Every structure is written in structure tokens, then in C-alpha cells.
Amino acid sequence: xxxxxxxxxxxxxxRERGKRKKRRRFLGLPDxxxxxxxxxQYQVVGRALPSPTDEHPRIYxxxxxxxxxxxAKSKFWYFxxxxxxxxxxxxxxxxxxxxxxRKPTKIKNYGIWLRYQSRTGYHNMxxxxxxxxxxxxxxxxxxxxxxxxxxxxxxxQIIKTATIPAKLCKRESTKQFHNSKIKFPLVxxxxxxxxxxxxxxxxxxxxxxxx
Amino acid sequence: xxxxxxxxxxxxxxxNYGKDYGRLVVIVDVVDQNRxxxxxxxxxxxxxxxxxxxxxxxxxxxxxxPKKKTLIAAxxxxxxxxxxxxxxxxxxxxxxxxxxxxxxxDRFKVMLARIKRGGAIQQELAKLKKQNxx
Numbered sequence: 001x002x003x004x005x006x007x008x009x010x011x012x013x014x015r016e017r018g019k020r021k022k023r024r025r026f027l028g029l030p031d032x033x034x035x036x037x038x039x040x041q042y043q044v045v046g047r048a049l050p051s052p053t054d055e056h057p058r059i060y061x062x063x064x065x066x067x068x069x070x071x072a073k074s075k076f077w078y079f080x081x082x083x084x085x086x087x088x089x090x091x092x093x094x095x096x097x098x099x100x101x102r103k104p105t106k107i108k109n110y111g112i113w114l115r116y117q118s119r120t121g122y123h124n125m126x127x128x129x130x131x132x133x134x135x136x137x138x139x140x141x142x143x144x145x146x147x148x149x150x151x152x153x154x155x156x157q158i159i160k161t162a163t164i165p166a167k168l169c170k171r172e173s174t175k176q177f178h179n180s181k182i183k184f185p186l187v188x189x190x191x192x193x194x195x196x197x198x199x200x201x202x203x204x205x206x207x208x209x210x211x
Numbered sequence: 212x213x214x215x216x217x218x219x220x221x222x223x224x225x226x227n228y229g230k231d232y233g234r235l236v237v238i239v240d241v242v243d244q245n246r247x248x249x250x251x252x253x254x255x256x257x258x259x260x261x262x263x264x265x266x267x268x269x270x271x272x273x274x275x276x277p278k279k280k281t282l283i284a285a286x287x288x289x290x291x292x293x294x295x296x297x298x299x300x301x302x303x304x305x306x307x308x309x310x311x312x313x314x315x316x317d318r319f320k321v322m323l324a325r326i327k328r329g330g331a332i333q334q335e336l337a338k339l340k341k342q343n344x345x
Binding site for chain 1: 214216217218219220227228232240241242243248255256257258261262265266275276
């Protein structure tokens with residue numbers, strides 16, 4: 001079973017809930033922000049179909065990260081099948097809502113607990129990311145798992161996500177940014193044409209890389 | 212050569228790629244190694260990759276994550292707009308914009324002006340040559 005160590009502060013929840021929640025909170029995302037998140041967070045609520053033996057089956061809710069709603073429902077049944085004796089054929093999805101970031105202009109430290117399948121077996125992992133939005137952190141996580149561990153999307157299961165207050169962050173790479181007087185130079189200036197249209201194969205002179 | 216322009220809270224940067232190309236923004240916080248939280252008076256605060264930013268020499272004095280009002284007040288106090296427009300970098304950009312916005316008649320006028328200027332320079336040069344020769 002999943003480890004049930006709860007970090008003290010946060011919005012992350014376990015994967016099952018007995019109550020049905022239907023809250024729609026849509027926030028317009030700012031222009032600057034990566035509006036095109038690859039992964040969207042969905043809340044899927046479902047239960048087994050009512051039957052003569054069980055008039056009011058228990059309702060379960062899951063939060064998932066997928067690219068679209070259709071996949072979210074599919075993933076919901078995938079997980080629910082593994083946890084309870086219910087399948088898509090004898091169950092129903094009661095609600096599926098997209099969850100948007102509450103404060104997309106605030107930088108947060110996200111901790112993500114995941115379970116992934118490597119070439120030799122399953123492992124648990126905890127990763128920390130700094131980002132303004134949870135969807136961004138999740139996307140970052142998938143990219144990082146693919147690059148560092150060669151693990152693809154379908155081999156990763158997100159156990160839990162949480163916003164971690166700065167004191168409780170464990171990784172040095174996130175803790176180094178917890179500095180109110182942060183200051184560092186950009187060492188290497190990548191010379192880029194201002195749009196891809198102006199890209200040329202040959203240049204007249206060598207670039208100056210000093211910032 | 213030590214570095215002079217640092218990524219820090221209050222650093223003014225120019226966006227050099229993307230939708231907000233040419234806009235001056237202020238770095239308000241650092242998300243991580245590659246991204247900064249960036250803000251400008253007429254734009255919603257958001258994150259931007261450092262690859263899209265060119266740091267300038269201008270730095271304003273703001274607390275971390277200031278409110279929009281504080282940011283605007285600090286930018287006024289540091290006179291960012293004037294400093295930018297008087298800096299050689301800023302002036303060059305203004306000239307570039309101006310040149311890009313010329314219509315054909317303007318370009319004709321520019322051509323005449325250049326010929327005229329060239330003529331004046333040549334006259335002075337000829338005078339100086341005659342002086343030297345004599």
C-alpha cells in the first residue's frame with residue numbers, strides 16, 4: 001500500500017474520498033505563463049452502478065494528470081480497478097472537472113511522490129519542483145523522469161502531490177532558491193534570432209556569448 | 212571580466228523572443244535555475260525563461276514579490292523609462308522601430324537627407340584638403 005506519511009502542510013489529498021465534491025474554479029491564466037500545459041489536472045468522481053444488493057455504492061474521487069478528459073476517465077478506471085472491485089462496465093463516472101491553479105502568479109515548492117516502473121522493477125520516488133503551477137510541476141516531473149531515468153509517461157503513477165513550505169523542502173536544488181536576496185549572473189548568453197523566421201544557417205560573424 | 216549584470220530581484224530585463232518581444236520587464240522573483248517570475252506595469256505577472264530575457268543595466272529597488280502599485284511606484288522612482296530611452300541600447304531600439312515604420316515617401320525623404328548630409332561632409336572635406344595642400 002502507499003506509504004501514508006503525511007507532510008504537514010498542503011493541499012494534496014489521498015487518492016480516495018467518500019464524499020462527492022463538485023467545485024468549479026476557473027481562473028484566467030496570465031499571458032506570460034505557460035498557458036499551454038501539457039498535463040491538465042482532472043478530478044474524476046465515480047462509483048459502481050447501483051445494484052439490488054447495493055443501492056448506494058460508495059463514491060470515489062481521484063485527482064489525475066492527463067492530457068485530456070477522455071484519458072482522465074480511462075485512467076480513473078485503471079486505478080479504481082486496482083483498488084476496488086469495479087470496472088468501467090459496471091461503474092459510472094459521476095463528474096469530471098478540470099482543476100485549475102488557484103494562484104498562478106505565486107511560486108510554490110511542489111513535492112511529488114511517484115511510483116515508477118524501471119527496467120528492473122517498481123520504485124517509489126519523491127521529487128521536488130519549484131513552479132508557479134502544479135500542472136507545470138507535473139510536466140516538469142514527467143520530463144525529468146524521462147530524461148534522468150528513461151521512464152515514460154505510462155510507467156509513472158503519481159501517488160501524491162503537495163505544496164511544501166520552504167522549511168520542509170528536502171532537496172538542495174530547490175532549497176538553493178529559498179533566498180530572498182537571490183543574485184546570480186547569467187553566465188552564457190545564447191544568441192538567438194528574435195523569431196524562427198529569421199533563423200539562418202550561416203552567419204557572417206561568430207557570436208559574442210558574454211552576457 | 213567579472214559579471215556586472217546579475218539576475219536579482221529588481222533587475223530590469225528586455226524580452227528578446229516570443230510574444231512580448233521588445234517589452235521591458237522587471238524580475239520579481241526566481242522560480243528556478245532557468246525561469247524567473249517577471250512583471251511589468253501593464254501585464255499580468257508570469258514566469259519567463261531566462262533565455263527569453265536580456266538583462267539590462269537598470270535595477271530598481273523593490274521587495275520580493277511587490278504589489279503592482281509598489282512596482283509601478285518603484286519604476287517611477289527609478290525613472291526606468293527615461294533611463295532606458297536615454298541609454299544607447301534603448302536609443303538604438305527606438306531608431307530601429309522608427310526605421311521599420313517608414314513608408315515609401317519617408318524613405319525617399321531619408322534618401323534626400325542622406326545625400327544632402329553627404330554633400331555637406333564632402334564640401335567640408337574638400338575645404339580641409341585645400342587647406343592642407345596649401
